[in-house]
Amino acid sequence: MASHQHQHQHQHQHQHHDHYGAQQSSTTQDTFTDINRKHWDQAASTYSSAQWQKNFTNQTHAFILSNLNWIGVDFADPSDGFEEGAPQPRQVRVLDYACGPGTITSALQGHATEFVGVDVSENMVKAYNEKFTASDQQGGTITQTAEAFVGNLLDNDGPSESVSGTQFFNFDLAVVGYSFHHFENLEVATSRLAARLKPGGVLLIVDFMTHAKVEAGDPAKNTIAHHGFGEDEVKSLFGKAGLLDVDIVKMEGTIEIKKHGAKDGEPGQKREVFLGRGRKPALGAGATKKEEEFSPEQIKEL
Template sequence: MAEDPSHSHLGDHNGAHAMHQSGHHDHHDDAAFLETNRNHWNKFAASYSSEPWQKDMLNKINAFIYANINWIGVDFVDSATTFEATDPAQVRKVRVLDYACGPGTITYALGSHATEYVGIDLSENMVQAYNLRFNPAIKDANNEDESLNAHAEIGNLLTTEEPPAAFSGPKYHDFDLVVVGLGFHHFSDVRLAAKRLVERLRPGGVFLILDFVTHAMEAEEHPDVKASANTVAHHGFSEQELREIFAEAGLKDFALGRMGDEVYIRGKSKREPFLARGSKI
């Protein structure tokens, strides 16, 4: 995917799966905003893909990611070779941290291209949805998602203090890819967020965000829109700002690519998704 020179930013109102840790800007108390996020996405967990507009958006996002697997810049595994291997020790490992993972939209889109997924989310209900989705021991006949080596945990890595000791071990470091899908705009301090997450990458690993191209704030009165808007910390970033955020976090080879198509939020608000990536120096 060629880098797009036009401005891009991370939008608001995601209806799919953005689980959002961290506080808001000036006029919000961080702790209160954090709790607002947790409560909102706990409530939303049961219906993340129940409406036609949600399903359409998820299908387009999956196709967008799949079409740009090579562009992401990770040396993903060949799923056919991986599953044919007789000695697990000989399988090359590709580890992914799916941060603000929600019910696993990004994990599902990447699928068998990686050998291990660690999801972290603020919302306990979203973590439960993620684990129900990918754990073969608790799948049922109605769940057609593939089984993956994927497990999510409740947590917040974006605090100004040192991250919780529970996330200090090797399981939570040296990832080949750290990805935030439709959640970056909900982090109040995006520079801190990028730095905290890039710390989890191995040298040469890729930091990737999926979000929406710039759009105006909308003054809709729908209660779902109002509730979602209360979890939004940013309504826009220029490409230059993204470049700076990535560079300050210790990333090189910044690239941005737009979908070139739009999705509809609640059937009416148009958004164009984009991907932005950089490699850890």
């Protein structure tokens, strides 16, 4: 999570990690979600204000944009639809899950016609909508709409009713930016996100490679469930969800993160960043249940 800079920009792009505190107790899914919600609600107002956060965002944008072809989505051409008499641009829909203030949406803006953000934090959703909807930041690009909604796809009882309508299905791309490590049950998370894709759609995660535990004084410590991921772990998760063409690409060098409230001159921690990709099979001969479209009712069975 909500697109979170670690500081977690994560459960929301939220940045963060040490789920250690939660894992060592009888914390329930709902309680863990509440911990994330409260943390990111408080962090929303200063999420992108520090220079290190701006650097984090810029590096993330550059990494994603340099790998657009690798991601495997037939993104829209940013120049489509601007010439007089030109046809409407091809519709490309993106689900930005755990969207935070829109870090990932900002990176892909102009390459898709519609962005739907979802986050458990009301304040992060507000920040996203103020950035994209209220200020009409998509003006001058082919992006027609970018709007976020409060919701949770990962609840034990099934996805929130607020994200169960047809608008929240059949995406060309579902992306989770720096929030996957905040999800307790990764198999459920991967399957439910994959179910929101159209046949042939792509699931993409942006996150950290395996790293040391987050320091005890970090306010985001208890929002973290996993200390990054290994390449084989990601490939296994995507494979179990029925995804194909699974692959990983790593960022050159490292990215610096700091705890929430850190000063610009205060040293941070270095993280290796990766993109993980998997494609939902297209419908056709031999299609399995995982390859079919899921209705809002069917999704609750996952």
